[in-house]
Amino acid sequence: MFYRESGDFKKTYQKDSQTFPIKFDRWRYYFVMLVAFVVVPMFLTDYIANAVMIPFLVWAIAALGLNILVGYTGQLSLGTGGFMAVGAYATYKLMTAFPGMDMVSVILLSGLITAVVGALFGLPSLRIKGFYLAVATLAAQFFLVWLLNKVPWFYNYSASGQISAPQREMFGVIITGPHATPVAGYLFCLGFAVGLAWIARNLTRGRLGRSWMAIRDMDIAAEIIGVNPLTAKLSAFAVSSFFVGISGSLFFSVYLGAAEVTEAFGISVSFSVLFMIIIGGLGSIFGSFIGAAFMVLMPVLLKNVLVGAMGWPTDLAAHFEYIIVGGLILIFLIIEPHGLAQMARVLKEKLRLWPFPH
Amino acid sequence: MSEPLQKMEAASKLLELKHIDLSFGGVKAISNISFDVLEGEVRAIIGPNGAGKSSLLNVINGFYHPQQGEIWFDGKQRHSMKPYQIAYQGISRTFQNIALFKGMSVLDNIMTGRFTHMHKNMLWQALWKGPAEQEEIENREFVEHIIDFLEIQAIRKTPVGRLPYGLQKRVELGRALAAQPKMLLLDEPMAGMNVEEKEDMCRFILDVNDTFGTTIVLIEHDMGVVMDIADRVVVLDYGRKIGDGTPDVVRNDQTVIDAYLGVSH
């Protein structure tokens, strides 16, 4: 009886378009924020921060970005790994070239650089669609990784071909480099994840988001109401790449600390982010987060259960993970193409009417 | 009959097509068609299947580029333009096969129709609070008027894919109206509807024409409807114009009767 919308009437259009129209959802949101920013840091161990929370936030940002492109605009991309690499290398170059620059600026700038690169590689989308576009973005993936690997300037001519993040502080706390505090890294990533989710929500509920969805659902009808397909598609590529670039930037600077492009940003990264949004829910901001949580948590859980509790060899457990992910993708594509987010929505709709379904 | 005639004499030409030729490869879809649309009138285009009616609308809103001929809109000759630029000139339309945004709600579909009236840039939209929200609310108010006008309040938040055919057609009309067009192109707005739905649709079209003074060009197969609501009618057959005038004139024209009865085929 607590989950109710009756008696909760919207008297203004402003109230009607708020993110959480039901009071209970709004309070739950404030509660989650409080837990994420205050309670979690109090109890966070270094292991959980490094193995679960930081990767979850970083992947959630990447998933948000890809969801803008695939879920909201309907442009399939397999270039996520390459764009994350651009964000990471931009961060490395900025950190080493301007040691005095603060980390927030470094990361935002890396996002902007990736946005420009993304819009450039989005140009083919004006001519080609669907499968062919996917192939073109796949080419972008391989080209970017090859380029960052081939031109030594990008990794400052280091002998190992690796890039590694120098130490940086924020408010006197170390957030990057070998001596970083995991909890600080977590809070830093959390700030970006929440801010970017808020921006994604705003963009997708307004004029720009509607133009993206219009292009996705029926491009000729979008055009006759004034949507320029060029602007809509390229802005989607740019905004999406901005998010993905920031994700790559955080992945490198806060999570990995050091990276080699072919290892860290290969094609498997592109696929795994795509799986996140399929499992979580295409065209859903919440879905991007649950998809990321799922893909980060599942291997950790499986490892603990299969290797830890049941004594399986590690490589067998790893293969088992592939089987589970593959099976789940099939199940979702067949049964619920809108992912876990849609399942939650259906459940919520049932709950609204419970216990009287009519 | 004197009333519509007076209306026409006073009005100026909103659209004029001169000697339009359009072919696809070897297929000639439109040959040498000229006609005009006066400000504020309801202009019908009729003709048998494949006569070139939809192609003509596609020429008017810029999807097809005629090989020959001139298009004049609002006093200016149009040079090659993209469909989205034509939307900014004040032309909107509905499609023969419904072309709604299937993944969006009724409200979002109609809000998308306000696209040309919204101008706040991406940064304001990313912030939401402030000018972008203000603009959103103003346009939402306008859209709510359309929703009231079309009597679809109850389905506002429904995804359009779940609606029955007749309602989808109505929502598509709403999306076109949201643009506040000078000229509205309707491609068979009543096809596949039952009698009651047709009556509603007729009423909406006439109301739009009356209250907003919107010029309407519509394609329709139901002759009864055409005779009732059109001020003037163009008749096409095999891509040629075979008749043009008031419904009464066209109805009694021998060439038109032959084309419809299939004599000349």
Ligand SMILES: Nc1ncnc2c1ncn2[C@@H]1O[C@H](COP(=O)(O)OP(=O)(O)OP(=O)(O)O)[C@@H](O)[C@H]1O
């Ligand atoms: N994009 C296209 N490519 C090739 N041929 C086309 C194209 N569009 C229309 N045509 C041809 O042009 C001719 C006129 O078609 P159009 O759709 O304009 O007819 P219509 O009068 O709207 O018919 P209906 O009543 O069936 O809707 C037809 O022969 C059609 O095959």
Ligand SMILES: [Mg+2]
């Ligand atoms: Mg047609």
